[in-house]
Each structure stands twice: as structure tokens, then as C-alpha cells.
Amino acid sequence: MATSWETSVTESINAVYLLFSAYLVFVMQLGFAMLCAGSVRAKNALNVMLTNVxxxxxxxxxxxxxxxxxxFGGSNPFIGTSFFALHHVPNDSYDYAYFLYQWAFAIAVAGITSGSxxxxxxxxxxxVYSSLLTGFVYPVVAHWVWSSEGWLSPSAGGVGLLFGSGAIDFAGSGVVHLVGGIAGLWGAVIEGPRVGRxxxxxxxxxxxxxNATLVVLGTFLLWFGWFGFxxxxxxRILVPYPDAPDQGNWTGVGRTAVTTALAGSTAGLVTLFGRRLLAxxxxxxxxxxxxxGGFVAITSGCAVVEPWAAIVCGFFAAWVLIGLNTLALKLRFDDPLEAAPLHGGCGAWGLIFTGLFAKEELVVQAYESGEVGVSRPFGLLLGGGWxxxxxxxxxxxxxxxxxSLTMAPLFYVLHKLxxxxxxVDEELAGLDISSHGGYAYVAHPEEHHPRFYADYTSIADGTR
Structure with a gap:
């Protein structure tokens, strides 16, 4: 029986680890801001930075x-309680740490959508869309999958699990990335492509x-943050397994970091050579x-697959991304950051990949505290059934x-209003000058072009 002092130390370490992970996930906001800023034209850099903030x-x-x-509030399988979140957190000693961690995920969703x-x-x-997405649309999906009361949850104590399994989305290929990607898809479709695309x-x-430098900087910051994601x-990494007191959830933390790095790196390599052949x-x-794209895909099954399977995940994630980007151009779909194909397409692949390659032992470790004798459905290709x-x-x-049911009507109503x-005039001049009073850079590289200079001066002097 653990003493109160031992319990306090355990909970303190859990809280610190959770807070540290939340800080890492929050760093991804900086990474995405840099990625966005470098991926757009200079005349829109200030705008895209502000939207990330x-x-x-x-x-x-x-x-x-x-x-x-x-x-995470209430016991309804479809939706939690509403209003004033911290009145509904679980009653234990690190409620605020848990809230902060979940908050870091929520604000990442809106950032994904902004790229499209x-x-x-x-x-x-x-x-408008940031408020609805983080306050309602995303949280409902999180309740379905991550709340123990959710109808898709794999953690419902073995009772009422969908197909005896529940959906495994350990860190959010679907809950975070697919949500953000589909929201961005509808926004981009309803808006239409940029002028001249x-x-x-x-x-x-x-x-x-x-600015390719900002894109690479943003990518490495996102990679760093994914080790918190x-x-x-x-x-609760220090929860021991009941049938193996010397082991616990902490045994999977390092492996999860390895699968994350392998999937992303494999996808990066395949994309490097794949695009070399195509372009x-x-x-x-x-x-x-x-x-x-590799990181997005492995996020669902990162804790329940072996490292070799993560390489398979990354390999196919790269081709999913390349294929969807090619299709997008044929359909005249304009997504400046490829956010919908990347987060939506690779997020969907990540969920399917988990259903094919999840290992039973690791599923039991992640969702049944490693109990001996427990059997759960696992990856189809590993013999785990359907x-x-x-x-x-x-x-x-x-x-x-x-x-689609929530965000498509919102974007459509905004469009109609x-x-x-x-x-068109504001778009040609750039959002920085038309909406924010000036460019992000003192020496703007496009302002010397006659067309942009004319747009710049006409808006600046009030004649347009």
C-alpha cells in the first residue's frame, strides 16, 4: 500500500510531465506560425501571423x-456538459494540468484550418470559425473518442465498446488533424481558389x-512539439500495471517517441524521392x-504499433499526400499550405493504419493497464480480426x-453575408496593406512590381 507521501510524489511527477508535454504542444503554435508565414507570399505574411495569434x-x-x-464533462456518450469547463474536470490533484494539455490540442485545430x-x-x-471550432465542433469529437463516456472510446472498461474495440486514436490523427483538415477543406471549397492560382x-x-527558411524552421519546431503531442x-505515466508492479504506462513513452520519429522521417524521405521523380x-x-504528413498519420497508433510498422505508416502517408495534392490541382482546389490533404488525408490514413497494424500486447498496455489475460481486437493484418x-x-x-455538418454551413453563411x-483588389494588393495597415517587411519584394505598386498606392491614398 503506497503511503500518502509516495502518492503525492507520483501525482506531482505526473502533473509536471503533463505540463511539460502541454508546453511542447504549445510550441507547435510557433512552429505552425513560422510554417504559414514562409508558405505564403510576402504581402500576406503579417496577416497570417496575426491569424495564428x-x-x-x-x-x-x-x-x-x-x-x-x-x-470531458458529463456522462452522455454523445456530448458532455456545457459552460465553464473547469467546473467539470475530473476530481484529482492535477486537474489544471490536464486542462492545459487538452487546451493545447484544441487551439492546434483552428491553426490547421487557417492554412487552407x-x-x-x-x-x-x-x-467566428475559431470560436465555433474550438468551443464546440472539435470538443464533441474529443468527447466521442477520448472521454471514457464517449461512444467511440476504447477506454470504456470493456463495456459497450464499439465492435468490442472502440476506435483507437491515441493522440489525435482523427480528433485533431482530420477535424482541422476537413474544416479547412470546406472553407477552401466555398471560398474558391486565390486570384491567379x-x-x-x-x-x-x-x-x-x-521564405523557405521559415518553412524549415516551422517544420523542426513542429517535430519538436510532436514529442509532447x-x-x-x-x-498518467506512473500508473503501475496491476499484474506487473515494476512496469507501467511509462514503459511506452520512449517507444511512442521512436515510432513518431520513424514515421515522419520515412514519409519525408519518400516524399523527397517521390517528388524528385514527378517534378x-x-x-x-x-x-x-x-x-x-508522416507525423499526422502515426499520431493515431503511435502507442500501439511497433517501430517497423511506423515505417510502413510513413511510407504510405507520403503517397497519400502526393496523390491528394495531385488530385487537388486537377480539381482546381487551392490550399496554400496543403493543409486539407496533409491533415485530412494523412489523418484518415492514420486511423485506418491503426486498424491494420495495432499489436494486441500494446493495445492492452495502453487501454487495459497491461492486465494479464485480457484480450482485445487488434490490427487486422496481425490477426486481430475486423x-x-x-x-x-x-x-x-x-x-x-x-x-462537414457544422463547418460547411458556417462557411457558406459567412460567404453569403x-x-x-x-x-479582388484587396487580394491583389495583399492582406497586409489592405487589412493591417502595412507590410510585414520594410523592403517588400513585390511592391516594386508595377501592378502591386498601383494597388498599394491606390489603397494607401484612399482612392480605392
């Missing part, structure tokens, strides 16, 4: 007031970002997106359906 600050208030309670609609969206629209014959016109999801040159920006894979497919379908997209 707004996603965080609006999401913080919205998630506190509504989101956390919808995600960058360079052409009114600033007020960001305020496709020519009169429908062929894509390159609109490359202005995935291993940090072992929220005829080496492209650092494509590699960065491939790397992130239960887990079917649950994963259901998760993909209902997440896509829920986000002329609150979604900026005017």
Missing part, C-alpha cells in the same frame, strides 16, 4: 468557457511561399510537408460527417 487567444477563451466541458484558407480570407471570419485553361500557376498523451528536382518544401478496423472506419466517417472572402 488569434487562433490561440480566441481558442483559449472559447475552450475554457465551453470546449473542455463539452469534451490563407491569403484570401477576411480577418473577421477567423474570429489557375489560368484560363484550368492549369495551376505556381504561387510559392516567400504523442508521448505526452500518456497522461524533376529536389524540393525542401515538399519534404517538409511529407515529414509532417473489430478494430471497423471501429476505425466508423471514426473516419463520423468525424468527416460531423465537421460577404464576410468570408476579401475583394
Amino acid at each position: 488569434v487562433d490561440a487567444v480566441v481558442g483559449t477563451v472559447s475552450y475554457y468557457l465551453f470546449g473542455f466541458a463539452f469534451a 484558407i490563407a491569403e484570401r480570407t477576411q480577418f473577421s471570419a477567423y474570429l 489557375f489560368d484560363a485553361f484550368g492549369k495551376p500557376v505556381p504561387m510559392r511561399g516567400h 504523442n508521448p505526452g498523451s500518456y497522461a 524533376g528536382h529536389w524540393d525542401a518544401l515538399d519534404v517538409c510537408n511529407g515529414l509532417l 473489430g478494430l478496423l471497423l471501429a476505425q472506419v466508423v471514426a473516419v466517417v463520423v468525424i468527416v460527417g460531423w465537421v 460577404h464576410l468570408l472572402r476579401i475583394s
